[in-house]
Amino acid sequence: MAEKKYLEGLKSSAQKAAASIDMNVIKEKTAGATEVMKTKAAEAKEAAVSAKEDVVSRLTELDRMLQDSITEYNDAYTLMNDKGVQLYVERSRSMDTILFAEQLVNSIANRPKSFDAEFEEIESERRKFTDSCEYAECELQEARKAAAGAGAGLAAGASVAFMAPTAAMWIATTFGTASTGTAISTLSGAAATNAALAWLGGGTIAAGGGGMAAGNALLALAGPVGWTIAGATLLSSILIFAGKKAKLNKQKNEEIQSIKDNTERIREMDAEIGALLEKTAGIRSGLNEMLFKAFFLSGADYLSLSAEQKQLLGAVVNNTKAMAAMLGKTIGE
Amino acid sequence: MGITLDNFIQDLCIEQLMKSPVGDKLQLAVHTLETIQAHFCALSDKQNELDITGMKAVTVLTFAMLKKLGEGKKTSELTNDDWKDIAKVVSDYAVLADDRLYSVFVFRIFERYLLGSAKMIENIASADTSDSIRGLAEDLHRKSELFESDKISETAYIEDCLWICLEGMIKLTASTAFLSGSKEVSGLVQALSIYGFEYGRMILYKKEQEMIKEYLEGQHQLDDELEKKYTEFLSELQEQAAEFRVLIDNAFAADFRETYLNSAKLALYAGVPESEVLKTDEDTDDFFLN
Numbered sequence: 001m002a003e004k005k006y007l008e009g010l011k012s013s014a015q016k017a018a019a020s021i022d023m024n025v026i027k028e029k030t031a032g033a034t035e036v037m038k039t040k041a042a043e044a045k046e047a048a049v050s051a052k053e054d055v056v057s058r059l060t061e062l063d064r065m066l067q068d069s070i071t072e073y074n075d076a077y078t079l080m081n082d083k084g085v086q087l088y089v090e091r092s093r094s095m096d097t098i099l100f101a102e103q104l105v106n107s108i109a110n111r112p113k114s115f116d117a118e119f120e121e122i123e124s125e126r127r128k129f130t131d132s133c134e135y136a137e138c139e140l141q142e143a144r145k146a147a148a149g150a151g152a153g154l155a156a157g158a159s160v161a162f163m164a165p166t167a168a169m170w171i172a173t174t175f176g177t178a179s180t181g182t183a184i185s186t187l188s189g190a191a192a193t194n195a196a197l198a199w200l201g202g203g204t205i206a207a208g209g210g211g212m213a214a215g216n217a218l219l220a221l222a223g224p225v226g227w228t229i230a231g232a233t234l235l236s237s238i239l240i241f242a243g244k245k246a247k248l249n250k251q252k253n254e255e256i257q258s259i260k261d262n263t264e265r266i267r268e269m270d271a272e273i274g275a276l277l278e279k280t281a282g283i284r285s286g287l288n289e290m291l292f293k294a295f296f297l298s299g300a301d302y303l304s305l306s307a308e309q310k311q312l313l314g315a316v317v318n319n320t321k322a323m324a325a326m327l328g329k330t331i332g333e
Numbered sequence: 334m335g336i337t338l339d340n341f342i343q344d345l346c347i348e349q350l351m352k353s354p355v356g357d358k359l360q361l362a363v364h365t366l367e368t369i370q371a372h373f374c375a376l377s378d379k380q381n382e383l384d385i386t387g388m389k390a391v392t393v394l395t396f397a398m399l400k401k402l403g404e405g406k407k408t409s410e411l412t413n414d415d416w417k418d419i420a421k422v423v424s425d426y427a428v429l430a431d432d433r434l435y436s437v438f439v440f441r442i443f444e445r446y447l448l449g450s451a452k453m454i455e456n457i458a459s460a461d462t463s464d465s466i467r468g469l470a471e472d473l474h475r476k477s478e479l480f481e482s483d484k485i486s487e488t489a490y491i492e493d494c495l496w497i498c499l500e501g502m503i504k505l506t507a508s509t510a511f512l513s514g515s516k517e518v519s520g521l522v523q524a525l526s527i528y529g530f531e532y533g534r535m536i537l538y539k540k541e542q543e544m545i546k547e548y549l550e551g552q553h554q555l556d557d558e559l560e561k562k563y564t565e566f567l568s569e570l571q572e573q574a575a576e577f578r579v580l581i582d583n584a585f586a587a588d589f590r591e592t593y594l595n596s597a598k599l600a601l602y603a604g605v606p607e608s609e610v611l612k613t614d615e616d617t618d619d620f621f622l623n
Contacts, residue, residue, distance in 0.1 A: 027517045030517040030518060030520070031520070033521055034520045034524045037521065037524035037525055037527075037528045038527075038528075040528050040532075041524065041527050041530075041531045041532075044528065044531035044532045045531045045534075045535070047539070048531065048534045048538050048539075051538035051539050051541075051542045054542050055538060055542050058542070058545040058546060058549060059545060061549060062548060062549060065549075065552060105621075108621060109620070109621045110622050110623065111623065113620075136488070140487055140488050143436075143487065143488045143491040143492060144435070144436060144487075144491065147435070147436040147439050147440070147491045148435065148436075150439055150495060150498060151438070151442065154439075154443065224506060224509050226446075227450065227505040227506045228502075228506055230446075230502050231499060231502030231505075234498050234502060235499060238496065238499060238537075239537075241492070242537055242541070245541070246544065249545065249548070253548040253552070256552060257552070257555060260552075260555055260556070260559055261559070263559075264559045264562065267563055268566050271567055272570065275570050275573070275574050278574060278577075278578075279581075282577070282578065282581040283581060283584075283599075286584060286585030287585075289585060290585060290592075302618075302622060307614070308589045308590075309589075310614065310617050310618070310621075311589045311590055311592070311593035311614070311617070312589050312592070312593070313617065313621065314593050314614075314616070314617035314620075315584070315589070315592045315593045315596040317611055317617070317620060318584075318597050318605075318610060318611055319584055319596050319599065319600070321600050321603075321605045321609060321610070322584075322596070322599045322600040322602075324605075325600070325603040325605045326603055328604075
């Protein structure tokens with residue numbers, strides 16, 4: 001009893017409150033809110049267009065950066081490689097100089113001497129990077145999958161309209177309005193069936209909607225069922241595609257970083273090889289001159305040589321050993 | 334109004350529809366949608382061309398069959414000739430058509446879909462709404478023309494068309510807002526739906542914009558760091574080279590005594606072990622006599 005009284009009291013308060021509501025004010029406020037939403041939608045659209053244009057421009061810059069960095073890497077590698085070849089040639093010539101010095105020293109020394117000298121070619125593998133064409137192709141494949149998915153969503157919606165006639169009929173008969181403006185639920189028999197299916201299917205032939213009977217299966221989707229399914233599939237397609245693009249752009253960014261790091265390393269190697277080349281050439285040139293001066297000492301009796309001549313030979317030995325040590329140097333030491 | 338993308342998606346989601354008085358009869362619709370979405374999510378991670386061809390084949394098969402059923406036939410009434418027609422359509426569009434043509438095929442269908450839907454809602458929605466939907470169909474048509482005449486790339490074509498189609502579906506779904514009540518309320522519901530769409534799209538683009546901006550700034554910063562590193566490296570190398578040049582000049586000087594002493598320094602600098610370097614006259618004697 002107490003409960004019933006309580007509920008009646010609530011009902012009475014609600015009725016009084018409802019009676020005090022000015023529906024015109026509500027309608028006005030709703031209309032005002034609608035206009036605000038429309039304005040905000042237009043602003044959001046403008047912001048989206050502007051953001052999109054900026055994205056396109058920045059992506060072009062990122063692509064250009066990728067291509068430029070690959071070109072720079074290849075150029076730096078070529079320069080480094082060429083310098084490496086020059087060093088190899090220089091070192092090969094240096095071996096000849098060392099051999100000549102060895103012959104001179106051994107013609108004088110009591111026991112045979114060897115200036116252990118060997119060298120390996122400085123090698124570095126040219127790396128291959130993914131260029132912007134390959135990234136563009138990946139992006140295109142993802143876009144095509146998104147388009148295929150959207151098409152599949154449309155087909156799925158069409159299938160539902162056909163496969164679930166009872167559900168479709170229920171929706172249509174409960175909420176649909178026939179082309180004539182009469183609520184389908186007030187119709188009966190074949191008229192209700194045709195109107196319901198037509199409501200889902202894009203209007204009756206008489207209303208010019210085409211409908212399913214016109215053979216355009218596509219119009220069978222024109223209704224809340226099809227729109228919702230197609231819409232949800234489109235949204236999935238867009239979000240998945242956006243995710244894939246973000247992943248590709250992240251990979252692209254990391255690729256550019258990797259290329260730049262590699263280019264920097266190649267440039268350093270190039271500088272190191274250049275320095276080695278200069279040192280090697282410097283010693284070889286000096287040693288060749290020195291050997292020319294010391295040539296007349298070939299086959300001499302060491303004990304009969306003057307102090308200066310012995311110092312000359314000592315310098316030949318030291319400089320040849322320095323030469324041999326240079327040949328063994330690798331990049332990064 | 335703080336409408337989030339999540340809320341917006343939820344509004345569209347058929348799950349939400351199921352909670353409404355309309356929805357509890359749409360079990361089959363949900364199942365179909367989930368199957369398609371799961372298939373698409375799995376497909377987007379696959380590289381296998383056969384899977385994409387399979388999806389295309391199923392899509393085209395569905396449309397081809399629906400066309401036959403739309404002509405008034407039931408599935409059990411389809412003849413061998415009917416099945417041959419269906420198979421030909423599938424092979425023409427799904428397998429023989431290249432991927433570029435298939436995208437155009439999909440969006441041409443959406444174009445007709447939007448036009449048909451616009452016609453359908455003429456009785457229940459405002460003239461502005463159906464005109465807006467027709468406008469979107471025209472946008473799709475223009476995009477297809479631009480693409481077919483190579484004025485836009487295929488990726489841009491697909492992305493733009495996906496957004497146009499989604500906008501269309503949202504506006505069409507929102508046009509059924511009359512079910513919820515008065516004209517004013519339905520107007521507000523439609524405006525909210527459209528705002529949700531525009532807001533969601535803006536957020537997605539802004540997110541992409543921020544990400545790319547961050548990447549470019551990072552790259553410029555990296556350039557500065559690497560240049561600084563290289564300059565420092567080069568400077569150190571040049572210092573060492575200058576030292577070496579002095580040693581070489583001295584190691585090959587005219588005075589034999591100077592040459593002898595400096596050659597020892599050069600050998601040590603070049604990395605020859607100290608025990609092997611001739612530093613005194615005794616060392617030289619020992620080398621040649623022993």
